[in-house]
Amino acid sequence: xxxxxxxxxxxxxxxxxxxxxxxxxxxxxxxVSVIGPNGAGKTTLFNLITGIYEPxxxxxxxDDKSIVGLEPHQISRRGISRTFQTLRLFLNMSVKENVxxxxxxxxxxxxxRSMVRTPGMRREERQIEDLARTRLExxxxxxxxxxxxxxxxxxxxxxxxxxxxxxxxxxxxRLLLLDEPAAGMNxxxxxxxxxxxxxxxxxxxxxxxxxxxDMHVVEGISDRVVALDHGVKIAEGSFEQVATDEKVxxxxxxxxxxxxx
Amino acid sequence: MSDSTxxxxxxxxxxxxxxGQDEWVARHAxxxxxxxxxxxxxxDRVRAVPWWAWLILFVGLFCLFxxxxxxxxxxxxxxxxxxxxxxxxxxxxxxxxxxLLDLGYVAFYGIGAYVYALLDSPHYHHHFPTIxxxxxxxxxxxxxxxxxxxxxxxxxxxxxxxxxLFFLQLxxxxxxNWQHVTGGPFGILNVDPFGLDKHxxxxxxxxxxxxxxxxYVALGIFVLVYVALRMVNNxxxxxxxxxxxxxxxxxxxxxxxxxxxxxxxFASGAAVAALTxxxxxALYGNVFPLTFYFxxxxxxxxxxxxxxxxxxxxxxxGALIVSPLLEVLRDSGKSRIMFFVALVAGLALFSRRxxxxxxxxxxxxxxxxxxxxxxxxxxxxxxxxxxxxxxxGFVDHWVVAPDQMAxxxxxxxxxxxxxxALVVALLSGWKRLALLVPTLYLAAFVxxxxxxxxxxxxxxxxxxxxxxxxxxxxxxxxxGERRVExx
Numbered sequence: 001x002x003x004x005x006x007x008x009x010x011x012x013x014x015x016x017x018x019x020x021x022x023x024x025x026x027x028x029x030x031x032v033s034v035i036g037p038n039g040a041g042k043t044t045l046f047n048l049i050t051g052i053y054e055p056x057x058x059x060x061x062x063d064d065k066s067i068v069g070l071e072p073h074q075i076s077r078r079g080i081s082r083t084f085q086t087l088r089l090f091l092n093m094s095v096k097e098n099v100x101x102x103x104x105x106x107x108x109x110x111x112x113r114s115m116v117r118t119p120g121m122r123r124e125e126r127q128i129e130d131l132a133r134t135r136l137e138x139x140x141x142x143x144x145x146x147x148x149x150x151x152x153x154x155x156x157x158x159x160x161x162x163x164x165x166x167x168x169x170x171x172x173x174r175l176l177l178l179d180e181p182a183a184g185m186n187x188x189x190x191x192x193x194x195x196x197x198x199x200x201x202x203x204x205x206x207x208x209x210x211x212x213x214d215m216h217v218v219e220g221i222s223d224r225v226v227a228l229d230h231g232v233k234i235a236e237g238s239f240e241q242v243a244t245d246e247k248v249x250x251x252x253x254x255x256x257x258x259x260x261x
Numbered sequence: 262m263s264d265s266t267x268x269x270x271x272x273x274x275x276x277x278x279x280x281g282q283d284e285w286v287a288r289h290a291x292x293x294x295x296x297x298x299x300x301x302x303x304x305d306r307v308r309a310v311p312w313w314a315w316l317i318l319f320v321g322l323f324c325l326f327x328x329x330x331x332x333x334x335x336x337x338x339x340x341x342x343x344x345x346x347x348x349x350x351x352x353x354x355x356x357x358x359x360x361l362l363d364l365g366y367v368a369f370y371g372i373g374a375y376v377y378a379l380l381d382s383p384h385y386h387h388h389f390p391t392i393x394x395x396x397x398x399x400x401x402x403x404x405x406x407x408x409x410x411x412x413x414x415x416x417x418x419x420x421x422x423x424x425x426l427f428f429l430q431l432x433x434x435x436x437x438n439w440q441h442v443t444g445g446p447f448g449i450l451n452v453d454p455f456g457l458d459k460h461x462x463x464x465x466x467x468x469x470x471x472x473x474x475x476x477y478v479a480l481g482i483f484v485l486v487y488v489a490l491r492m493v494n495n496x497x498x499x500x501x502x503x504x505x506x507x508x509x510x511x512x513x514x515x516x517x518x519x520x521x522x523x524x525x526x527f528a529s530g531a532a533v534a535a536l537t538x539x540x541x542x543a544l545y546g547n548v549f550p551l552t553f554y555f556x557x558x559x560x561x562x563x564x565x566x567x568x569x570x571x572x573x574x575x576x577x578x579g580a581l582i583v584s585p586l587l588e589v590l591r592d593s594g595k596s597r598i599m600f601f602v603a604l605v606a607g608l609a610l611f612s613r614r615x616x617x618x619x620x621x622x623x624x625x626x627x628x629x630x631x632x633x634x635x636x637x638x639x640x641x642x643x644x645x646x647x648x649x650x651x652x653x654g655f656v657d658h659w660v661v662a663p664d665q666m667a668x669x670x671x672x673x674x675x676x677x678x679x680x681x682a683l684v685v686a687l688l689s690g691w692k693r694l695a696l697l698v699p700t701l702y703l704a705a706f707v708x709x710x711x712x713x714x715x716x717x718x719x720x721x722x723x724x725x726x727x728x729x730x731x732x733x734x735x736x737x738x739x740x741g742e743r744r745v746e747x748x
Contacts (some may be wrong), residue, residue: 002457015687050514088511090504092571101500105516111525113490114496136347 002030003062003207004080004175005048009058011048011231012243018044019055019231026175031201031208033218035242036228037251041084045228046177049209051075052084061174077105081173083164085211091153095143095208096162098152099132102170113216128170135166138204139196158189166195169204176200179208182217215243227251315574316487320480330520333470340471342546342584343479349564350486351533351578356562357571358499359526360506362418364558365425366410368432369531371553372405373398373538375424375436375443378548381453384444391455395539402535403528410527414520417509425666429558436550448549455543465544475544482540486533491573493529502526503571560587563724567731569741578739583724590720593713597652604701625701629659632702634659639677646710658701660709671711678703 002025011019019041026032034042047053049060050070060068067075083100090098107128109121136143139162143255147155152163168176181197182190194217200206212218216226218239225242227235229251235242242248319551323343327336348370355363380387380394389397410423436443443449455478456462465472493499504512505522512517542548560583568579590596605622612618625697636643646662681700685693714717735741 052510052514072513073516073518073520076514081516082514084511084514090507090511093500093503097500097503101504101512101517102515104497104501107497109497111439111493111496111498111529114493114498117492125496149320167515 002026003030004209005061006045006049007059007061009048009055009060011044011053011055017231019048022058022228022231022233024226026207026209028174028207030171030223031197031210031221033222033225033229033239034209034211035215035218035225035240035248036215036226036234039230040228040251041231042228043179044231046082046179046209046211049177050080073105076171076173079172079174080177081168081171081175083168083181085181085183087160087164089152089160089163091150094149094151095096095136095155095163096129096132096148098167099135099170099176100128102167103131105171114199131169131170132166135170136163138169138199139166149154152221157184158186161185161193165200169200169206174207176206176208176214178208180211180213182212182214190214190217193217197221219243274413275377281551286371312491312574313488316484319577320484323480324477327473327476331470333466336471336473336476338585338588340476340479342580342618343476343483343585344541345561346577347479347483347486347537347540347579348534348561349568349580350483350490350573351530351537352565353570353573353576354490354502354533355526355530356565357576358391358494358502358506358532359523361523361526362410362415362422363425363527363530364422365428365432366530366534366561367553367558368409368429369402369405370538370541370557371432371436371548371550372531373402373535373536374542374548374553375449376401376535377539378449378452378541379442381543382449383451384449387632388453390458391543395536396415398535398539399532402538403532405529405535406531407524409531410524413523413527429554433550433554436553438565443550446550448547450547452542452546452548465546475540479540479591486536487573487577490533490746494573498522498525506571555634560584563728565738566740567728569738572738572740575738575740586727587720587724590723593717593719594653594715596719597656597708597712599723600726603723604705616696621701622698624698626659628698629702629705633659633661636695656709661705661707662709674703674707675711680708 004024004026006022006024007252009022009024010017022041022045024045034045037123040106048055049067051067052069055068059066062075062078062080065078065080067080070078092100107124109118109124113121133144133149136148142159143155143163143166147159152160155163161184165176165178165181168178177196182193185193197208197210197217198221201208208221211222211257212221223241225235225237225239226233226247227242227245229247234247234251235245237245268669321337326339330336330339348366351369352363352366355361355366376398377394379385380389380397381391409425409428413421416424435640437446439445454462454465463472463474463478466476491542494503501512501517501522502525504515505519509519512522538553541552564579564583565576565584566579568577568602569575586599589600608618608622612622633644642664644661645664648656650663681696681703685696685700688696708719712722731739
């Protein structure tokens with residue numbers, strides 16, 4: 001049974017078909033990579049799944065229930081979380097607060113209970129503080145210690161990427177959407193991210209859908225690879241199958257000219 | 262802090278990847294540069310003082326203040342300052358935390374005052390107990406906040422600002438014209454002071470002097486609001502508000518209902534403003550539409566920006582500075598001191614970047630004496646204008662101040678100083694420095710001869726100058742910690 005299934009999903013911006021009749025499924029515990037040239041509709045796909053865009057046609061089913069038409073925060077509460085290609089951290093908040101803020105969906109304390117700090121509210125605060133610590137410890141000491149209370153803007157680029165993943169996991173998701181987690185990383189960090197994504201699945205128990213351009217990463221992590229071009233799925237299968245697929249090569253490199261003039 | 266520092270923590274098993282093995286981070290404490298010497302120790306001590314100790318100290322000193330100063334006017338200024346502190350706290354929720362530009366904010370202050378006035382005045386012959394009225398006032402204020410929050414679902418930034426500004430205008434128009442209910446431009450008079458009922462009331466004056474009890478009531482409310490908001494800021498809701506300010510899309514994707522949070526932010530700010538409005542109405546005993554208009558709005562914004570939007574202690578500090586400052590500036594002598602101090606501070610600030618500014622300052626000084634000497638040699642009446650208050654002696658010999666000024670001089674010099682300042686901004690190098698000398702002198706001339714004869718605009722201009730200087734010095738405000746990332 002698929003955890004996430006897109007059935008014949010389409011989206012147009014004006015006359016431009018960004019996603020066209022897309023079928024896609026992600027099974028529980030799987031790591032699926034989405035590849036494709038720039039403008040293929042990969043990030044749009046993420047925006048459709050997380051409810052930022054509503055599809056023109058088709059259905060998106062998560063955990064046997066349709067999530068089309070839900071607000072993004074409702075979809076987040078159903079168990080889908082994401083990171084952003086262009087980092088969207090809460091820069092003027094501390095590292096800890098970035099993660100704790102993402103616990104909003106599974107906490108309850110209202111504004112009046114917070115004012116008087118009821119015992120229940122304080123217990124909840126302690127719980128999500130522990131949760132934030134666990135999520136950040138996943139990345140070792142990088143986001144811990146003195147960085148714990150520092151504003152997110154003081155972090156380096158690679159640490160910001162890590163913090164985004166930590167924040168995404170703080171919503172307690174079942175499905176994690178990672179949008180280019182290795183973008184802008186150096187080779188060592190890219191290698192680390194590759195291992196980290198595997199660890200997220202194995203230790204964290206998350207099902208992962210990832211957009212990635214770095215083929216080493218894609219090769220290293222994927223159970224299955226889906227290739228998109230112009231909003232259409234052009235190939236699907238193991239990394240070897242997709243990487244050697246004629247249509248994929250064509251989408252990335254163009255047609256081979258057969259005749260020379 | 263120690264519990265959050267996992268010394269010896271290993272994130273990976275024996276066979277796992279080398280995630281987080283970061284020597285550089287582990288040894289951070291050795292590299293941190295601390296200020297040494299006695300100054301560093303003082304700084305460490307000051308930083309270690311918890312927030313509630315500051316609050317107790319501050320409120321304690323404020324409570325002692327009326328014992329020292331018994332003048333009714335000064336007490337009234339102190340009371341107004343507390344009102345402004347409350348208003349700044351309320352605006353800080355919407356602007357500082359929610360990141361929503363709300364230009365209709367003072368309308369809620371007005372709504373609070375009017376609702377209280379309607380509930381406790383001869384206008385409708387209602388005299389509710391204060392507790393009941395205040396609860397109603399806060400609820401009505403919060404509901405109005407919800408109402409104004411609704412457009413924020415679709416609008417952000419400039420567009421939201423325009424709509425909220427329109428709301429303020431609407432409030433003005435209604436209160437001015439709906440004479441039945443609001444009394445129109447004549448307002449509502451004889452509003453009851455605070456009290457249990459009509460017979461047990463807290464007098465606003467004792468023998469014509471402002472009653473200190475209201476200052477204490479206002480301070481008590483201030484402490485309650487401050488602590489409550491501080492608790493909210495460090496809670497789920499507060500974090501969500503600030504997330505909304507930082508990045509609404511990311512906040513929504515992380516499970517925060519952004520639209521609801523916006524409404525909550527507007528409503529909370531409005532409730533604080535309405536509460537403050539009831540305090541105002543109870544003390545002054547009357548409400549007029551124009552009290553709740555642009556001047557008040559801009560003053561509150563100035564406080565919030567100056568103190569550091571987003572920082573509670575900062576916005577209170579902003580109110581604590583601006584509110585008395587505006588009173589001091591009513592007096593032309595004190596106002597002049599402020600003007601010259603601001604001018605010198607500005608020059609000193611720029612001279613850190615370019616030492617030549619010091620030469621400009623000296624040249625301006627000499628220029629003034631020379632011009633003054635020439636003018637007095639030509640015609641004695643040109644410098645016969647009288648000066649009072651601070652620095653009067655210096656100004657007497659430095660600024661040209663005609664006894665009787667031709668009518669065209671005031672507007673011409675005023676426009677002239679703006680034009681010449683624009684030219685200065687366009688020029689560069691020595692030309693700019695050279696032109697800066699007559700510009701500064703002309704500015705002083707305009708100040709002495711045009712502005713000081715009209716203290717009302719003058720005080721806001723001084724406030725503007727101070728704000729500009731401070732914004733160059735500390736763009737985040739005095740205690741602000743928000744930083745805008747330029748990627």
